[in-house]
Amino acid sequence: MRLLTRIYAIALLGLLALLAALLLLAQQAQQTRQAELQALRDGHLLRNLRTAAENYLATGLQLEQLEILQQVIAREQAAFAGVVAIDVFAAGGTVLYSTDVGNRGTQVPEGWRTWLARDLPWDSAAPGQRQIGTRFENDLGQAAGGIVVTFSTVPVPLTLAQWYERGQQAVQWLAMLALAGAAVAALLYAGLRQALKPYGDAARVLQGASPPPGVATPLVQAAQAQRAQWDAARQRTQQGMRQLEELDHGV
Amino acid sequence: MGYDSAWQDLRWRVGLWVFAVLVGVGSACAAWTLHGLRASGERAANQDVQAIAQSIAQTLAQQLGRAVRLGIPLEELPGVPPYLEATLKRQPVLSALAVEQADGTPLHAVGRPLAPGAVRVPIVAGAAPAGFVAAGTESAAPLQGSQGQAFWISAVAVLGIALAAALWAALRPGARLEAQRRAVLARLQQGRSDGLPPPEGRGHADGLQLVLDTLAQGDDEQRAAHAALQAYAHELLTMDFDGHMRAGIERIVRQSAQDELK
Numbered sequence: 336m337r338l339l340t341r342i343y344a345i346a347l348l349g350l351l352a353l354l355a356a357l358l359l360l361a362q363q364a365q366q367t368r369q370a371e372l373q374a375l376r377d378g379h380l381l382r383n384l385r386t387a388a389e390n391y392l393a394t395g396l397q398l399e400q401l402e403i404l405q406q407v408i409a410r411e412q413a414a415f416a417g418v419v420a421i422d423v424f425a426a427g428g429t430v431l432y433s434t435d436v437g438n439r440g441t442q443v444p445e446g447w448r449t450w451l452a453r454d455l456p457w458d459s460a461a462p463g464q465r466q467i468g469t470r471f472e473n474d475l476g477q478a479a480g481g482i483v484v485t486f487s488t489v490p491v492p493l494t495l496a497q498w499y500e501r502g503q504q505a506v507q508w509l510a511m512l513a514l515a516g517a518a519v520a521a522l523l524y525a526g527l528r529q530a531l532k533p534y535g536d537a538a539r540v541l542q543g544a545s546p547p548p549g550v551a552t553p554l555v556q557a558a559q560a561q562r563a564q565w566d567a568a569r570q571r572t573q574q575g576m577r578q579l580e581e582l583d584h585g586v
Numbered sequence: 587m588g589y590d591s592a593w594q595d596l597r598w599r600v601g602l603w604v605f606a607v608l609v610g611v612g613s614a615c616a617a618w619t620l621h622g623l624r625a626s627g628e629r630a631a632n633q634d635v636q637a638i639a640q641s642i643a644q645t646l647a648q649q650l651g652r653a654v655r656l657g658i659p660l661e662e663l664p665g666v667p668p669y670l671e672a673t674l675k676r677q678p679v680l681s682a683l684a685v686e687q688a689d690g691t692p693l694h695a696v697g698r699p700l701a702p703g704a705v706r707v708p709i710v711a712g713a714a715p716a717g718f719v720a721a722g723t724e725s726a727a728p729l730q731g732s733q734g735q736a737f738w739i740s741a742v743a744v745l746g747i748a749l750a751a752a753l754w755a756a757l758r759p760g761a762r763l764e765a766q767r768r769a770v771l772a773r774l775q776q777g778r779s780d781g782l783p784p785p786e787g788r789g790h791a792d793g794l795q796l797v798l799d800t801l802a803q804g805d806d807e808q809r810a811a812h813a814a815l816q817a818y819a820h821e822l823l824t825m826d827f828d829g830h831m832r833a834g835i836e837r838i839v840r841q842s843a844q845d846e847l848k
Contacts, residue, residue: 337795338766341759346604349751353612356743357619360736367732368627372634375679379638383645390649403648410644414637507622511615518611526603530596531793534770538796541804557774558797565804572811575842579818582831582838 343523350519354512376415377484381456381469384411384482388423388471398425398479405432419464420485426451426478443483451478463489596764601756608748616740624733628725635679636705639721642677643707646670647719650685654711660685661693670696682722688715698722766794773801815842 384407391401408421412434423432424443433439447468450457456469468483493501533554540546540558592598653663670683674697682697682704704722708715726733774797819839826832 338759338763339793342600342604342755345751345755345759346608349604349608349747350611352751353608353744353747354615356747357616357740360739360743361619361623364623364732364736365626367735368630368729371729371732372631375638376634379641379677383641387645407645411641414640416633504622511618515611515615518614519607522607522611523603526607527600530599530603534767534793534797537770537774538793538800541797541800554771554774561774561801561804565808568808569811571842572808572815575815575838576818578838579815579822579835582834583822 339527342527343520346519346523347516350515351512354508354515358508377456377458377467380411380415380418380484381467381482384408384421384423384484385469385471388480388482389473392471392473392479398431401432408432408434417486418484419487422483422485423480424483425480431480443481447481447483451481460488463487594767596767597756597760600760600763601752604755605748605752608751609744612744612748616744620733620736620740623736624726624729627729627733631679631729632725635723635725635727638677638679639705639723640707642673642680642683643705643719643721646673646683646685647707647709650719651709651711651716654709654716660687660709660717667694667696670694678727679724680721681724681727682720684720685709686718686720688717690718693717763794766798770794770797770801812843815839 387407388401388404391403392398404423408423412418412421420433420435420438422430422435422438422443424430424447426448428443428448430438430441430443446459450468451470454470456467458465458467460466465486465488466483467486468481470478470481473479533552536547536550536552537554537558540555541562543562546555546559650660650663650666654660666685670685674680674683680697682695682700684695684700685693687693700720700722704720706718706720709717709719816839819835822831822835826835
């Protein structure tokens with residue numbers, strides 16, 4: 336490969352590496368964003384439900400009288416994508432309110448009750464689902480019960496619109512690759528041409544062309560001198576040949 | 587500008603130019619990627635952000651509705667603005683929170699002015715709503731962190747890759763080009779013909795390679811012509827039995843080789 340070709344190859348390889356890095360970065364950022372959004376959603380749901388439950392308890396109602404909580408959890412389940420169920424259970428372990436109506440009155444898994452001892456929200460993951468929970472307190476600061484939100488983690492099949500968007504993204508990346516590659520090649524060509532122009536001029540002068548007008552660089556002048564020297568030497572050699580021939584024939 | 591100044595060093599020129607081109611084109615690509623990332627992020631966040639705003643407005647409307655049902659008019663309810671302020675501060679996806687009267691006139695408003703797309707929830711107390719809770723959203727808010735991180739990582743990637751490619755181009759093909767350039771200068775400006783570097787690769791030559799090829803070709807032609815002259819002279823000398831031509835032949839050869847290959 337010639338030197339200039341090698342420079343093009345290096346620059347295009349660099350561009351390719353750069354685009355690969357950007358693609359990786361974009362995917363990484365998308366994952367980070369999903370995690371951020373999930374944290375935002377989890378935080379809001381738990382805080383909002385806990386605040387609601389504690390506020391109602393603070394008005395003096397008993398936990399069993401908070402039928403309004405049923406509306407709140409039904410509303411939240413409808414509003415947030417991926418929420419499978421929301422359960423509110425008493426400290427004793429009985430489910431009082433649930434988006435899954437058949438669940439009311441049943442006993443919660445033993446694990447949920449042990450979490451009530453902690454003031455912090457908890458989360459647990461099982462295949463296909465993820466649960467987050469928090470306790471809520473009565474006026475005395477004791478755990479009055481717990482709230483558990485169950486999310487589905489089964490990937491939802493892509494819709495046609497999402498497939499279309501993905502296809503569009505792929506086309507955009509390819510277009511960017513082509514455009515950026517062309518831009519890099521064109522800019523390199525212009526720059527290298529500019530850098531090597533004096534030498535190209537000198538080469539043409541050496542080959543016998545007259546120097547381009549307005550170009551009288553030291554290099555072109557040196558090339559002209561070299562050319563003149565070759566011409567002079569050729570003339571002398573030719574003259575010497577003629578003289579030798581004359582001598583030869585004169586014999 | 588002299589042809590032997592540092593600026594003319596082809597390692598420098600090739601390296602700097604490759605760096606500049608890659609940083610320029612790479613920055614454009616990175617900016618485009620970040621822009622797309624931001625747009626798709628806002629789309630993705632929008633559903634969650636709307637749901638959160640709806641839920642917060644709903645909760646507020648329920649609390650205010652209870653107070654109204656207990657007989658406190660909305661405008662006389664104490665402590666509403668600080669409560670709105672605290673709610674707004676706790677939830678970064680909200681840009682504004684407002685309580686409006688039933689006819690739509692604002693009663694309390696915190697945060698930025700409400701955009702047209704704001705979430706509006708009625709405060710129910712009896713048959714007709716006693717007012718509204720409005721919440722403005724900021725879809726980009728939850729993405730600030732990852733967006734800033736992506737910006738710095740892409741900037742480092744662009745600079746790092748451009749630098750690596752520039753060094754590679756400067757130290758490998760750039761250094762070879764520079765060697766060619768020095769050989770050309772040495773040959774043309776100082777007349778030294780020692781150590782013309784061997785030709786690089788195959789294919790159509792231009793620029794420096796063309797100069798080197800032409801120089802080599804010119805020297806070869808000159809050498810060949812001189813060799814032919816000397817061979818002819820030698821042949822004549824071998825036939826010159828009595829030596830009367832020797833002086834003439836030697837003079838001719840000397841003259842034609844006067845400043846041959848200084």
